[in-house]
Every structure is written in C-alpha cells, then in structure tokens.
Amino acid sequence: MEKADITIIGAGVVGLSIAAELARPDLNVFILEKNTSHGGGISSRNSEVIHAGIYYPEGSLKAGLCVEGRPLLYNLAAGQGIPHKKTGKLIVATRSEEIEELEKLFAQGRKNGVTSLEMIGKDPIARMEPNIQAEAALYSPETGIISAHDLMNVYLARAQAGKAHLVCRTEVLNIEREQNGWRILAQNDRGEDFIFVSSVVINACGLSSDTLANRTGGNYHLYYCKGDYCGISGVKPGLVERLIYPAPLKNHVGLGVHLTMDLNGRLKLGPDATYIDRVEDYSVPSEKAALFYEHARKYLPFLKPENVHPDMAGIRPKLQGPNDAFADFVIREDAPGFINLVGIESPGLTASPAIARFVKKMLFK
Numbered sequence: 001m002e003k004a005d006i007t008i009i010g011a012g013v014v015g016l017s018i019a020a021e022l023a024r025p026d027l028n029v030f031i032l033e034k035n036t037s038h039g040g041g042i043s044s045r046n047s048e049v050i051h052a053g054i055y056y057p058e059g060s061l062k063a064g065l066c067v068e069g070r071p072l073l074y075n076l077a078a079g080q081g082i083p084h085k086k087t088g089k090l091i092v093a094t095r096s097e098e099i100e101e102l103e104k105l106f107a108q109g110r111k112n113g114v115t116s117l118e119m120i121g122k123d124p125i126a127r128m129e130p131n132i133q134a135e136a137a138l139y140s141p142e143t144g145i146i147s148a149h150d151l152m153n154v155y156l157a158r159a160q161a162g163k164a165h166l167v168c169r170t171e172v173l174n175i176e177r178e179q180n181g182w183r184i185l186a187q188n189d190r191g192e193d194f195i196f197v198s199s200v201v202i203n204a205c206g207l208s209s210d211t212l213a214n215r216t217g218g219n220y221h222l223y224y225c226k227g228d229y230c231g232i233s234g235v236k237p238g239l240v241e242r243l244i245y246p247a248p249l250k251n252h253v254g255l256g257v258h259l260t261m262d263l264n265g266r267l268k269l270g271p272d273a274t275y276i277d278r279v280e281d282y283s284v285p286s287e288k289a290a291l292f293y294e295h296a297r298k299y300l301p302f303l304k305p306e307n308v309h310p311d312m313a314g315i316r317p318k319l320q321g322p323n324d325a326f327a328d329f330v331i332r333e334d335a336p337g338f339i340n341l342v343g344i345e346s347p348g349l350t351a352s353p354a355i356a357r358f359v360k361k362m363l364f365k
C-alpha cells in the first residue's frame with residue numbers, strides 16, 4: 001500500500017459516510033475493514049429508523065447531529081433512490097400518569113429544534129391508528145425508516161467515485177505516532193502483516209473504537225448494551241402504519257420496547273437494553289418473546305402471545321455505564337491528525353451525513 005493521506009478504520013455507516021464526504025481524486029483515502037465486506041457491524045443490526053431528534057439533551061452532539069442529519073438523509077435517499085419511508089411515529093401514553101412524560105419529551109424535542117411535534121388526544125390517535133390503545137400521544141411526523149444497507153452502498157459508491165479505496169479482510173492492530181503522520185500496522189485474514197504511514201487517521205471502529213483510541217493515548221471505556229428484537233407474525237397486514245413507542249421509563253438507557261417495521265411492512269418489537277460483557281453474542285433468549293408481549297400488549301391490544309417470536313439482536317457501544325448519566329457521542333481530534341469517533345450508538349445512522357460534515361470541518365478548519 002502507498003502512503004495514505006487519510007485512513008478511515010471501519011467500514012460501517014459512520015466510516016463510509018465520512019469517506020463519501022472526504023474522498024476526492026487528489027487525496028489518497030483508504031478505508032480499512034476487518035470483515036469480508038462493508039457494513040457487517042452495528043450498522044447491520046439496528047432498527048433502521050430515521051430519528052427526529054427528540055430524546056437527547058439540548059446542545060448535545062446526539063441532538064444536533066440527528067436534527068441536522070435527518071433532512072440530509074431524506075434528501076440523499078430521495079436523490080439516490082435509497083428505499084425509505086417517512087412513516088411518522090407515535091410515542092404513546094397508555095395511562096394518564098404517563099402523559100407528563102410525553103409533555104417533557106415534547107418540550108425536549110422543541111428545544112432540540114424538532115418543530116413538527118404535536119401532542120394529540122384519543123380521537124386523532126383513533127383516526128391515525130385505529131388498532132392501537134393510547135390515552136394520548138406525541139406525534140412525530142418526521143420520523144421514518146430507511147434501508148441501512150442501501151444507504152451504505154450509496155456512501156461507498158460516492159467514496160469510490162472520489163477515488164477512495166475500500167480494503168476488506170484487513171484488521172488494524174496498532175498505530176504509532178511518526179514524524180509525518182501515523183504508522184499503521186494491519187494484518188489481513190491470511191495472517192500477513194503490513195505497515196504504512198497515513199497523515200490522518202479516523203477511528204470509526206464501532207464496538208472496538210475505544211480499544212483503538214486507547215492505543216494512541218485515549219482513555220475511553222465502552223460498555224456493550226445489547227438490544228434484542230422479536231418478530232411479529234400471524235397478524236393481518238397493515239394493522240399499524242406508524243412506529244409506536246411507549247412513553248419513556250424513568251432513567252431509561254433504551255427507548256422502551258417499541259414497535260417498528262421494515263420497508264416490507266414486517267412488524268418487529270424492540271430493542272430492549274441489557275448491559276452485557278464485552279462479547280459479541282447476538283443470540284436472543286426465548287423468554288424475550290413473553291416479556292416483549294407483556295410490554296407491547298398495553299398499546300397493541302390485537303397482539304396474542306403466539307404472534308411474538310425471538311428474532312435478531314444488536315449491540316450498542318455505550319460510553320454511558322449502568323446507572324451513569326447521559327453520555328454524548330465523542331468525535332474528537334485526540335492527537336494531531338487522529339480523530340476518534342467513540343460511543344456512536346443511536347442515532348448514529350440518522351446522524352451519519354452530519355457526522356461526516358462535522359469531521360470534514362475538524363480536518364479542514
């Protein structure tokens with residue numbers, strides 16, 4: 001490999017969006033990915049929801065980059081033919097005591113610049129979604145769904161059009177400071193080592209981004225927080241058209257067991273949130289089906305226990321440990337020419353085009 005100007009480590013939605021933003025023919029940009037193909041990490045195991053930007057504290061990167069990223073993503077999807085749908089979303093109170101939580105979210109969303117939100121009562125809910133049960137709801141018309149894989153393919157095609165190179169089956173093992181940049185030690189899946197120098201390094205390694213950041217003087221610790229999903233089958237198609245989320249629980253780390261759908265209209269419940277050891281275990285315990293049913297039947301009265309079955313799982317890279325306060329995305333130049341992206345959990349997919357712009361501004365300030 002030649003000397004690189006920019007090396008992006010990790011070909012998930014974040015690394016690829018940055019590559020698409022930075023690539024141009026006069027720069028030697030490499031994307032290194034340890035898997036056999038791009039997009040096999042966190043980016044392939046999520047809800048594929050285009051979030052509005054409601055839940056995060058005002059002024060946080062999560063709020064700002066989500067609100068900025070959402071319209072960029074809709075425009076990109078419309079322009080490039082990426083399958084997507086602006087479904088809208090209802091966050092529902094099934095008991096009157098929960099309405100206060102919705103009002104807090106409404107205020108939070110407005111502070112974050114999500115201007116389209118509306119508090120609605122039983123009648124409009126019944127007109128929109130006659131098959132759900134709710135006393136009140138916070139309606140977010142801007143929320144939607146997108147095909148994450150098609151999005152990543154578009155980012156990759158844009159990066160390659162700018163002459164960036166994707167190198168798969170290649171794991172970065174170590175990085176050291178050099179006079180003119182960073183000395184990168186990588187190994188391919190045949191066990192062959194190679195070393196090269198890059199002026200700029202961007203660490204977009206998802207679940208292992210802390211490990212790589214700490215090799216060059218960082219001090220990060222990621223907790224793995226698993227989200228299990230259950231599929232719904234055996235119900236009439238088209239019973240629900242919008243994403244339905246419960247009112248948030250106090251001190252929540254996830255968004256509560258909610259109902260989403262894919263672009264084929266298949267319904268699924270989840271993800272929940274469970275801190276686990278640092279092992280990539282994607283098995284879904286069978287007892288989750290009964291547990292999810294108990295949560296979801298409060299707002300989906302048509303559901304029967306036999307409709308719910310264990311499906312897939314994803315793992316969040318969280319800087320926020322159990323019982324910790326909110327932790328924001330870290331996007332930081334921790335050493336000259338070395339940018340770390342750590343803790344890029346939800347809404348990382350939605351924020352991806354804005355994250356890419358943010359990194360570009362850091363580099364070309």
Ligand SMILES: Cc1cc2nc3c(=O)[nH]c(=O)nc-3n(C[C@H](O)[C@H](O)[C@H](O)COP(=O)(O)OP(=O)(O)OC[C@H]3O[C@@H](n4cnc5c(N)ncnc54)[C@H](O)[C@@H]3O)c2cc1C
Binds near residue numbers: 035044045226271316
């Ligand atoms: C359960 C769940 C649900 C979610 N739902 C949503 C949602 O609905 N909407 C939303 O906006 N966001 C959502 N997210 C968040 C979103 O999926 C992530 O923010 C995003 O996918 C992170 O992308 P990434 O590129 O940082 O990580 P990844 O996709 O994991 O990419 C990192 C890549 O780096 C590679 N890598 C790691 N170490 C090395 C190394 N040393 N050398 C070479 N390659 C390496 C990995 O193989 C991987 O391919 C969800 C996340 C989870 C877990």
